[in-house]
Amino acid sequence: MNPTPHLALIGAGIAGLSCATALQQAGLEVSLFDKSRGPGGRMSNRRGDNWQCDHGAQYFTARRPDFRAEVARWQQAAVAEVWDPRLWLFEGASSEGRESTVERFVGMADMTAPARYLASTLTVHAPTNIQQLRRQTHGWQVFSAEHGWLETRFAAVLLAVPAPQIAPLLRQLAPELAALASSTVMRGCWALMLRFSAPVDLAFDAAFVNQGPLRWIARNSSKPGRSGKETWLLHACAEWSEAHLEEDSASVAAALLYAFGQLGGPAPQDWTAHRWRYADTEPALDEGCAWRPDIGLGLCGDWLNGGKVEGAWLSGRTLAEQVLRSFARC
Secondary structure, three states: OOOOOEEEOOOOHHHHHHHEEEEEEEHOEEEEEEOOOOOOOOOOOOEOOOOOEEEOOOOOOOOOOHHHHHHHHHHOOOEEEEOOOEEEEOOEEEHHHHHHOOOEEEOOOOHHHHHHHOOOOOOOOOOOOOEEEEEEEEEEEEEEEEOOEEEOOOOOEEOOHHHHOOOOHHHOOOHHHHHHHHHEEEEEEEEEEEOOOOOOOOOOOOOEEEEEEEEEEEEEEEEEEEOEEEEEEEEEEEEHHOOOOOOHHHHHHHHHHHHHOOOOOOOEEEEEEEEEEEEHHHOOOOOOOOEEOOOEEEEEEEEOOOOOHHHHHHHHHHHHHHHHHHOOOO
């Protein structure tokens, strides 16, 4: 009897978690590695003294029936819920309320909740920073900054990390996959988390901003299940973020707070800044995923599948399907 294939999957964001879940449900063994303290990737939340704020992905939509069914499963498990904010648009000198026709979902009681739910049935090694790969006769080995070369031989290695982190790992092992990743442009985003001692009196809970340095504003406290102080999240637009990516957080905060003030926002009691170096892809690819069955090497992630949380989940699921077809023929 052939032993159960054991796969290494690097990256515990939604794409990696989706892929690992499907592979494990099909009977394969999966070891999931992530350099962060826990799962979620950009489905992220920051916490402090009596405050919390989602500072990565702000919400997600579910347009495809298979992902809608997955979101329903998350709702049943009480780790996701609908968010129906009062939505505005700021553009030029005009501002207006928008009637939203899009169903938006958020994690409960923070954006990392769906990721933690998926990870609860998986073997996740975190924090473990995988820095090298090598392919040998009896399978793949991975090298981590914390433990060196791991003894385990893996039947395949799957990467669910931002494109810029892939090319250095694969340049010698799979030049065409390294080239695919290298040709992908991922952009940064500055996020500013604001804390207030009392509710902020603004006519909206969230707003798209098509002027100045800001692109998105949200009253985090308006999302279901949130607790603690009133918090707001400011996301800078990609163009401004890229131009100021290496600036110190104080000067970035000053610019974003000024822009928030121009839209009617008050000065916060306190703030925390976070720089997302790889926030989105311009443009996102429509490859779905990439899989080399001849050597057992695959890629998945939102950057390969149109961006967004839904794209990430579908990319991971698509890669899992291709991997399973390959192993079924072995």
